[in-house]
Amino acid sequence: LPRLKAEYLNSLCSEILKRSGVSEVDAAIVSENLVEANLKGHDSHGVLLLPTYVARIGQGIYDVKAKIDILLDSPSITLLDGNWGFGQVIAKRAMEMAIAKAKRNGISYVGVRHSNHIGRLGYYAKMALQEDVIAIMMANSGGPVAPYGGKSPIMGTNPICVAIPSGTFPPLVLDMATSVVAGGKVFDRRERGEKVPGDWLIDHQGKPTTDPANYGPGKGTLLTLGGSVGYKGFGLSLVVDILGGILTGAGITVSKERRPGGNGISIICIDTKQITPVETFKQKTKELIEIVKRSDTRPGFEEVLVPGEPSSRKEIERFQNGIEIPESLWRKIEEIAEELGIDTKSTA
Amino acid sequence: LPRLKAEYLNSLCSEILKRSGVSEVDAAIVSENLVEANLKGHDSHGVLLLPTYVARIGQGIYDVKAKIDILLDSPSITLLDGNWGFGQVIAKRAMEMAIAKAKRNGISYVGVRHSNHIGRLGYYAKMALQEDVIAIMMANSGGPVAPYGGKSPIMGTNPICVAIPSGTFPPLVLDMATSVVAGGKVFDRRERGEKVPGDWLIDHQGKPTTDPANYGPGKGTLLTLGGSVGYKGFGLSLVVDILGGILTGAGITVSKERRPGGNGISIICIDTKQITPVETFKQKTKELIEIVKRSDTRPGFEEVLVPGEPSSRKEIERFQNGIEIPESLWRKIEEIAEELGIDTKSTA
Numbered sequence: 220l221p222r223l224k225a226e227y228l229n230s231l232c233s234e235i236l237k238r239s240g241v242s243e244v245d246a247a248i249v250s251e252n253l254v255e256a257n258l259k260g261h262d263s264h265g266v267l268l269l270p271t272y273v274a275r276i277g278q279g280i281y282d283v284k285a286k287i288d289i290l291l292d293s294p295s296i297t298l299l300d301g302n303w304g305f306g307q308v309i310a311k312r313a314m315e316m317a318i319a320k321a322k323r324n325g326i327s328y329v330g331v332r333h334s335n336h337i338g339r340l341g342y343y344a345k346m347a348l349q350e351d352v353i354a355i356m357m358a359n360s361g362g363p364v365a366p367y368g369g370k371s372p373i374m375g376t377n378p379i380c381v382a383i384p385s386g387t388f389p390p391l392v393l394d395m396a397t398s399v400v401a402g403g404k405v406f407d408r409r410e411r412g413e414k415v416p417g418d419w420l421i422d423h424q425g426k427p428t429t430d431p432a433n434y435g436p437g438k439g440t441l442l443t444l445g446g447s448v449g450y451k452g453f454g455l456s457l458v459v460d461i462l463g464g465i466l467t468g469a470g471i472t473v474s475k476e477r478r479p480g481g482n483g484i485s486i487i488c489i490d491t492k493q494i495t496p497v498e499t500f501k502q503k504t505k506e507l508i509e510i511v512k513r514s515d516t517r518p519g520f521e522e523v524l525v526p527g528e529p530s531s532r533k534e535i536e537r538f539q540n541g542i543e544i545p546e547s548l549w550r551k552i553e554e555i556a557e558e559l560g561i562d563t564k565s566t567a
Numbered sequence: 568l569p570r571l572k573a574e575y576l577n578s579l580c581s582e583i584l585k586r587s588g589v590s591e592v593d594a595a596i597v598s599e600n601l602v603e604a605n606l607k608g609h610d611s612h613g614v615l616l617l618p619t620y621v622a623r624i625g626q627g628i629y630d631v632k633a634k635i636d637i638l639l640d641s642p643s644i645t646l647l648d649g650n651w652g653f654g655q656v657i658a659k660r661a662m663e664m665a666i667a668k669a670k671r672n673g674i675s676y677v678g679v680r681h682s683n684h685i686g687r688l689g690y691y692a693k694m695a696l697q698e699d700v701i702a703i704m705m706a707n708s709g710g711p712v713a714p715y716g717g718k719s720p721i722m723g724t725n726p727i728c729v730a731i732p733s734g735t736f737p738p739l740v741l742d743m744a745t746s747v748v749a750g751g752k753v754f755d756r757r758e759r760g761e762k763v764p765g766d767w768l769i770d771h772q773g774k775p776t777t778d779p780a781n782y783g784p785g786k787g788t789l790l791t792l793g794g795s796v797g798y799k800g801f802g803l804s805l806v807v808d809i810l811g812g813i814l815t816g817a818g819i820t821v822s823k824e825r826r827p828g829g830n831g832i833s834i835i836c837i838d839t840k841q842i843t844p845v846e847t848f849k850q851k852t853k854e855l856i857e858i859v860k861r862s863d864t865r866p867g868f869e870e871v872l873v874p875g876e877p878s879s880r881k882e883i884e885r886f887q888n889g890i891e892i893p894e895s896l897w898r899k900i901e902e903i904a905e906e907l908g909i910d911t912k913s914t915a
Contacts, residue, residue, distance in 0.1 A: 295643055296673040296841060325644040328674045328837055353810070369862030369871040381806045393802035400796065416795055425865030446794035447764050448748065454741035454874040457859070458729050462701070465851045466842055473858060487835060489676055493644055494814055503813045510821060511805070514717030517773030523717040526802040 222541040238559040260533035263403015306337035321488035330467035336480035340380035341394035359463035367453035370425035375472035377459035386501040389531030586907040608881035611751015654685035669836035678815035684828035688728035689742035707811030715801035718773035723820035725807035734849040737879030
């Protein structure tokens with residue numbers, strides 16, 4: 220498989236976006252979001268998405284010239300209309316505004332409608348940490364995921380992300396789909412010709428299946444987080460669909476207002492230092508992480524990892540050794556580059 | 568088993584608390600919180616707790632005369648010190664303040680330290696619905712629960728509760744432990760001589776067990792929500808311990824500052840109408856609930872239930888037919904009543 224350095228992928232990705240009409244600043248944001256996902260091992264949110272993004276620009280689903288409208292602007296609350304620009308550009312702006320208002324007022328809310336796909340949420344939530352702000356982010360999304368007890372494909376993978384200042388490396392960032400896993404993990408298994416665990420999927424009859432080919436529109440669905448207590452993951456997923464899709468006016472997962480891949484976003488930011496001395500907060504959070512990591516392990520586990528750790532290790536490894544891109548994806552990217560007149564050999 | 572009407576249990580519970588030194592107003596709040604839990608089928612959070620509460624008053628762990636101190640009071644943020652009064656009284660006050668500030672400023676945060684056990688979270692979160700306010704509540708708590716991959720009893724069951732205005736009956740209230748189940752459900756199985764499902768517990772060696780006797784200090788622990796992806800429930804549990812225990816100054820689950828059964832509480836309230844027209848919001852939320860409930864069901868399921876539905880059905884049934892109290896618990900309550908000079912036959 221082609222193994223590419225992050226820096227090279229980043230500049231190639233940026234160049235493709237720029238030649239597709241995206242501004243230099245916006246192209247840099249989108250590329251960074253995608254390549255960071257690859258670095259962190261979440262290939263489903265990486266440059267795999269680039270061909271889709273480029274196609275959607277061509278289809279007019281993405282408006283590369285879109286301006287963000289501020290629909291509401293009170294001391295603690297902001298509501299944004301992304302006007303179907305790049306989700307990454309809109310979500311980054313939304314998080315900046317949420318952080319700024321939290322720093323003024325202690326706590327803030329920012330909602331976003333009409334945003335295309337925003338990629339990995341952790342990318343935005345971690346921005347808050349530089350300012351010692353806690354970020355809680357929810358985005359409703361596509362699926363298909365079935366409600367607990369049901370088999371209809373009406374829920375999204377609806378992720379929740381929380382970033383908490385801890386002064387530790389890696390930073391404490393929980394970034395999770397409320398389904399058992401994100402859809403991309405099923406595609407990944409399929410591509411590798413592997414089965415999925417028995418508690419991930421049900422087929423179109425609602426029966427558990429380990430065949431990843433059973434996932435997708437008209438086929439089977441993902442289950443919500445929880446296995447035998449999947450009503451909890453389902454409850455969380457509903458909360459995300461309502462806060463992401465209804466409170467913001469973005470539209471719920473199954474609504475026609477939500478464009479393919481689009482996300483309705485709700486962000487809550489809290490300025491730590493307006494509640495408690497920030498150094499104490501970070502020190503105690505660090506101590507909790509240490510307590511947890513000192514835990515005796517279960518059979519089959521070598522250590523306890525906290526949120527952010529597995530992906531950070533992957534990032535260090537891939538930063539050094541490069542990112543493996545599946546052959547078929549690399550061919551697609553090369554084709555796109557060629558059409559746009561980019562020499563893939565000399566971009567970096 | 569003795570089967571008692573909620574009204575009778577409520578007044579008996581109130582009378583016991585009053586004779587133990589609790590004010591009339593406070594006794595009514597605590598009793599209502601406990602009996603509502605029984606009505607809703609969550610017996611682990613019901614009058615089962617009364618003997619413990621009375622004992623803790625005797626031991627000086629609960630200060631029935633405690634005043635709540637306001638440590639911080641900015642337009643959007645409140646930090647309360649409960650001074651080890653009754654958790655129910657403190658949590659209710661905290662939610663009232665969170666709702667009031669959300670109505671003024673759009674969004675609010677209230678943190679609470681030094682609170683004894685607050686019981687079922689849904690009791691407070693649903694208060695927000697009368698004001699068309701969204702409530703998010705987290706409370707760190709006792710366990711024992713093991714971190715994902717670990718077996719040390721260092722996490723709590725750390726519940727999250729979200730109430731969302733929907734104009735539906737029952738109201739949409741998600742109230743869930745971030746462990747697979749609350750500890751009380753294990754005790755319940757043990758009392759009934761039943762095994763627990765294989766993904767609930769590990770024993771002291773970290774091996775899965777179905778024997779509920781393996782749960783408790785020095786024995787086994789509960790697992791975090793998620794089964795094979797239990798790192799998600801673990802991540803949520805960490806977030807609750809930090810927001811409930813560190814941001815508030817209450818102390819994390821394993822800290823000495825947290826008294827037995829005590830909860831560190833974080834509440835976020837959002838005033839729906841300051842973001843979107845409230846009738847539209849409620850209508851669209853109701854529609855989403857209807858879409859979900861129309862889902863085709865999986866084999867083994869008769870219908871899809873949304874958060875709040877199962878407990879509401881139980882409540883209607885138990886309100887009419889009474890609440891069954893285990894023989895041993897009823898004897899304990901009768902003894903306490905007798906010591907306090909209450910005639911259990913004539914309280915109602």
